[in-house]
Amino acid sequence: MIDLRSDTVTKPTPEMRRAMAEAEVGDDVYGEDPTVNLLEQRAAEITGKEAALFVPTGTMGNTIAVKLLTEHGQEVICDSRAHILDYELSMTAWFSGCLIRAIPTEDGILEWSQIRPLVKPVHPHYAPTGAIEIENTHNMGGGTVYSLAAIREISNGAHELGVKVHMDGARVFNAAAALRVPVEDIVAPVDTVMFCLSKALGAPAGSMVAGPAALIDKGRLLRKRLGGGMRQAGVLAAAGLIALEETRTRLSEDHANARFFAEGVARIHGVELDPRKVATNIVVFDIGATGLTSGELSRRLKQRGVLINGIGHSHMRAVTHYDVTRAECAQAVETLAEAVARVAIN
Ligand code: TLP
Secondary structure, eight states: OEEOSOGGGOOOOHHHHHHHHHOOOOOGGGTOOHHHHHHHHHHHHHHTOSEEEEESOHHHHHHHHHHHHOOTTOEEEEETTOHHHHSSTTHHHHHHOOEEEEEOOSSSOOOHHHHGGGOOOSBTTBOOEEEEEEESSBTTTTSBOOOHHHHHHHHHHHHHTTOEEEEEOTTHHHHHHHHTSOHHHHHTTSSEEEEESSSTTOOSSOEEEEEOHHHHHHHHHHHHHTTOOOSSTHHHHHHHHHHHHTGGGGHHHHHHHHHHHHHHHHTSTTOBOOGGGOOSSEEEEEOGGGTOOHHHHHHHHHHTTEEOEEETTTEEEEEOOTTSOHHHHHHHHHHHHHHHHHHHHO
């Protein structure tokens, strides 16, 4: 199977498995797991934040960050296809007691001029804005990347109004590879950032939340409350350290493969896609004019050995990662062309 459903499907490398087997561990709820402590220290250094917290998933990381930055009864502004809105089971409402104020965008990337009119002050009629959440890269927007200037403008504008900013940086290392800048420069203006070790970086599990030390201390308690105190988590952190130090240096390869895949797919009759917009490892394309629904096309592809998920009725999302080679991307394009061509014949 050529698996382009997500970069979450990556399997740990042999080096990660070795490091996991040999990891020094302790009880992390007591703060005694040296490998987790090292991972948290490295994550703080790499993001340029005071402290970082190892959490089991990106969803838990976003949940903790939003809770840290808001109070019950506030609003969180994000774009209308944000992961926190569509894929986290209303967690912002459920755990933080906040409403989402969603802004529709072309490609998931917000501008301060869109946000500013929606920031609400304390007022007898309104829920005040507590935080702004930006997703970088933007998953459903097609792996799109915020410019450094846009992040700075949003964060400076928000801070002047007393509003905090969280970055869902599940794939922020892909953003850094695309912009050719250190992650630290991308996240410097925001208050908190969550990033995933378990996506393109390839670790089997785990995400990090980074930010000011006082907030991360509180976050540690929230993690426990959410059931995320993982005890001898050093076996996972050991793989996370390799993801952080090594896998991140090869992400441009995935981006080149995604662009290559997109160029091939764009030539298929009935597919709408501009490959020039593919900046990272995610390719979103419209198959509406092929006469197939995304579910039907997914099924046809699976019968032919390729896994690609639909998003909505007429869009598909393919994600490249280190377990898919350039040759397999070429094979996936051919298979897609064939699966679509058969509809035209029928
Ligand atoms: N994304 C998954 C699915 O949930 C859609 C994927 O296959 O891409 N933020 C962003 C931007 C994400 O893409 C994801 C996962 C998360 C947060 C949540 O991470 P996990 O799955 O670790 O809870």
